[in-house]
Amino acid sequence: MSKRAKRRSELDRRRVAAKRNRRIFLIVCEGETEKRYFDSLRGHRGVQIHAVHVRRAKHPQRERVVRTAVEAERSDYTGVWAVFDTDGDDVTELCREAARKGVETACSTPTFETWLLLHLGDHRAALGSGAKAEKALQALLPSWSKGRTRFEDFAHGLQDAVERAELLPPGGDPSTGVHRLIRVILRE
Template sequence: MSRINRTKLLDRQHDRRDAKLFIVATEGEVTERQYFGMFHSTKIKVEVLATGDDHKSAPQYVLDRLNDFNEKYDLNDDDMLWLVFDVDRWSPKNLSLVCREAKQKNYHLAISNPCFEVWLCLHFADLDPLDKSCQDFKARLKILLGSYNSSKLNLSLYEPKIADAVARAKQLHSTAIQNWPPTSGTHVYRLVEILLQSLNK
């Protein structure tokens, strides 16, 4: 079966010939889709493959979604495919297998420990060493912002502080060797940094 041309993913707002595609498969259903929706321009399109109503959010399912998409569409060499998921509920063995397969396929990893809310916290402050669990980081966001609803992000609060989040996350875990942060932190900055570079070209 022939693959679908990538331009089908672009609309009139994009430069259909030169726009770069970022395909981002996520563990979450809503939060990540909202967040990456901030990165829109004529130059790039972020296509988020979120977990659906089936709630299949394990890393292997996230990888499967990316594989299915990659087989369906005829992408350019400079389009990028990313996996965005958390370590909080998954075994290191399971995570390692997914990361190995992803790297074999030239996919990129943006993994958070323990969860995506770490990345959101880093927009506003350094991490508190007392925060360990995902619930801790959600509670921290409520303290930092006054309220936090993962289904309804106030993007106007995050957008001006994206560069701060990149700097803080990179300071925590700057090595490119690790598949995921061994302590509280996030590699989402790896994806966001490239998005920012692509927007500013």
């Protein structure tokens, strides 16, 4: 083998090893709030995320979120997640279907704002609706709005949010699975 071919072979092995060690997550989000949160999380502790937003119509788009995640080209990603609201509905079968097709789910009841609330306090009272979750969040963080969600506003309470979320009953109101995604991303 020539020196040139040997060098090229060694470089190819290094590229493959670098790709194997690179951790990039695809996160398919139902809402703009989720996408903004994850987009701004990218700079946190070397996190590599590609967040996409499935445009939300008047009705929940969780099935579309899961379908988009399932149909995504996954070879470049360490993991693929679907993040959506339950709006109080039973999403057990949808989560099972996603898992069967290799997609992890992180759903929140009633909405993603539940996850954000947990950064700011130990919220265990039923929220009932997304509108009530938003109102509770604005009471704790008056500068917050859906269109201006930034991870930086919640970063100080990230570890608390993870711990609080783990104590909530899965599928209850309130509840969220976002803590599982955060643990995977941050390798905790």
